[in-house]
Amino acid sequence: MTVESRGHLNPGAPEVTLDRAPIGLDDLVRWVWTARWDVPPGRTVRQRVLQYPAFNLVTDPVTATLHGPRTGVDVRELAGRSWVVGVLLRPGATPLFTATAPAALRGTAEEVRGAPVAELTAAVAAGDPAATVRDWLAPLADRVTDAGRLVNRACALAESRADVLRADQLAELVGVAPRTLERLVRGHIGLTPLWLIECRRLQHAAAVLRTDPGTALAGLAADLGYADQAHFTRRYRAVLGETPGATRQAARAAG
Template identity: 30%
Template sequence: MAAPRRDTRGIVDADELLARVRFRRYLPAGALRPYLEHYWLIDWDLTEPYATHVVPHPSVNIVFQQDQEPRGEVAGIGLGLFTRKLERRGRVSGVQFRPGGFRPFAPHAPVSRWTGWHLPLTDVLRAPGGDPVPDPDPDAFLAPDDDHARVAALDAFLLGLGPHGEGPAPDPRAGLATALADRVRHDRSLRRVTDLAREAGLTVRAVQRLFAAYVGVGPKWIILRHRVHEVLEHAENDRAVDWAALAADLGYADQAHLVRDFTATVGVPPAAYRRH
């Protein structure tokens, strides 16, 4: 990966959000790239409040934010629509981990333990000796006005969680989980967990256990979440959408199942969202 991805997949009403905030992505240091998707930085200065909505990816995030008081937290995978109200001035420096990439930074517990939770860093992360990490000063990641200084601070913090200042030691099972999650993300022909298990040479139960321990959600959930992301992207960007054909392309039994999943996640049917 030579550059961070530039799509807005998962962001509801992306054009509205990007008209109100400065949003950027940066790649981490090379030693961290097996574990991280990218860093994401957001700054805003609003005259009136704005609520942003995101259909979360199957990724754990570390988030340093400055709204009322600077703070840092681990955000486990969100199972539903994430809503955040932005007011006045604020700033976020975030770390999006690859599916499977967070476990080496907190090897003492399955990643599923953090799913759906926002927790202090000291409750989750571990230093090289196994002790909880010292609580870092959020200003180190938020105060600099230069983006590269914020990125350098994030690099230094995460690299310092490894025994030699080079990030955590490789974990083959984390690598396998990441590889399988990437297959689900990029191969739309993978529509069943049984197909994924067969490709990996594992039982379905073994794949489910691997994902619970290293990703935080099951492979079926990830398949469904990527479908919703795909529908959202079509609803955002296509002038006209053949919902029945899209349902078939994504492996749904019929259009009604697509509408059900999208509505349960986003809150409105895809056609109504498209009209809006």
């Protein structure tokens, strides 16, 4: 099915389709996503994404790489005709794919050895890459540790609980001390618990401004728990590279 990712800041380009599906390995994988594009010669399509705070396994027709999360917008220029298959990993899965410290991979990538690139290429052509990914990763599912599952839960709560605005609140929900949560989250995704919360707020803000550009900024800032509109605007611009007003203006122009 074609879907809209909350992290995808400018969906709707007719040259690009995005599909995603869960594969039943819930401790290991959040979902498998496939992006396909067919851009006429001489043109490019610019895609802006505020990534979920997790690692992605990304396979294209040539290679497979493990991508660390970014704390800013990732911009890709798509041209020609191609595809990628991505696996949005649960945080607890990260140590199973790399010996590199997660913080060292933040905003960068490294090659994944042993990935079934040829098999995934054939699966994309057949229209069912998720089944191939499931067969590839299923043997790893039982290797996620209790600490990894705790970080999985913390990330899920940070994303789903709009009332959680501080890292100590998140630590209390998962039943550990704030310093313990900080150590575990950094050890699995190279980010802080506070960023889990901030990412949720800014992804939500961007989605609201895109789909309902008439939303009052002061009210949105308050709903998201920012001290005031000025604080919200500063954080939004620092991470997304534009002001909330610019996002709203672009949405109005596109509509």
